[in-house]
Amino acid sequence: MSNVPMLKLHTVAGSPNGRKVEAVIAHLGLKVEILRHDFGDLASPAFKAINPNGMVPVLAVEGYRLTESNAIMQYLAEMAGDERLYPRDxxxxxxxxxxxxxxxxxxxxxxxxxxxxxxxxxxxxxxxxxxxxxxxxxxxxxxxxxxxxxxxxxxxxxxxxxxxxxxxxxxxxxxxxxxxxxxxxxxxxxxxxxxxxxxxxxxxxxxxxxxxxxx
Missing domain, CATH: 1.20.1050.10 (Glutathione S-transferase Yfyf (Class Pi); Chain A, domain 2)
Structure with a gap:
């Protein structure tokens, strides 16, 4: 996994959609910085600059930000090349x-x-x-x-x-x-x-x- 770039995950404690992304990160053994926001922060201008939807999770990697949990899960598995977790056929x-x-x-x-x-x-x-x-x-x-x-x-x-x-x-x-x-x-x-x-x-x-x- 040495070629995998540093990841940051914006989430909120108790977010089921954040949890399933964290499961994929753990499954793949990826190094990630977890940034846990308060629920009330999501409507703030600072967070909406990260995700205009005002929702979590958000994946940040090398200047790229990806929203929507299922898309994040697909991206992580594809990036890591795990063909069992995310088949290629x-x-x-x-x-x-x-x-x-x-x-x-x-x-x-x-x-x-x-x-x-x-x-x-x-x-x-x-x-x-x-x-x-x-x-x-x-x-x-x-x-x-x-x-x-x-x-x-x-x-x-x-x-x-x-x-x-x-x-x-x-x-x-x-x-x-x-x-x-x-x-x-x-x-x-x-x-x-x-x-x-x-x-x-x-x-x-x-x-x-x-x-x-x-x-």
């Missing part, structure tokens, strides 16, 4: 892209909304949970959890036997299963899969316990 790349898009738009959009309403709002003193938002998130999870259940019935990880960046993406909120109001019991394959990711040394290192959900 066209079908493997397409599968990674498919599951990262699916988690972002469907599965974790619902799961993240539920975690935000139930966990983040009380901890960040943002007011009570919105029952309409909670109900909508539960409906979303009820729709998309069966998709993952069917896919994982005969697989260890999303693409087969080895873990990829897609797994770190889909498992982003796995530690919130027991503290959010959704019945996971009808989904044994999903639970076994998320437990499998949780048990990896890398994920345990970056995801010791649920924290306030930031961004």
């Amino acid at each position: 066209a079908r493997g790349r397409a599968e990674v892209a498919r599951w990262q898009a699916w988690e972002l738009v469907h599965f974790n959009r619902a799961f993240g909304a539920l975690a935000f309403e139930i966990v983040a709002k009380p901890l960040l003193k943002l007011g009570p949970a919105d029952p309409v938002a909670v109900a909508e998130a539960q409906v979303g999870l009820a729709r998309f959890a069966p998709v993952l259940e069917a896919h994982m019935k005969d697989r260890s990880f999303l693409l087969g036997d080895n873990l990829t960046i897609a797994d770190y993406s889909v498992a982003t909120f796995e530690s919130y299963r027991t503290i959010t109001p959704f019945d996971w019991s009808p989904f044994p394959a999903v639970n076994a899969y998320l437990d499998r990711v949780h048990a990896t040394e890398v994920w345990r290192r970056v995801s010791a316990k649920p924290e306030p959900v930031a961004v």
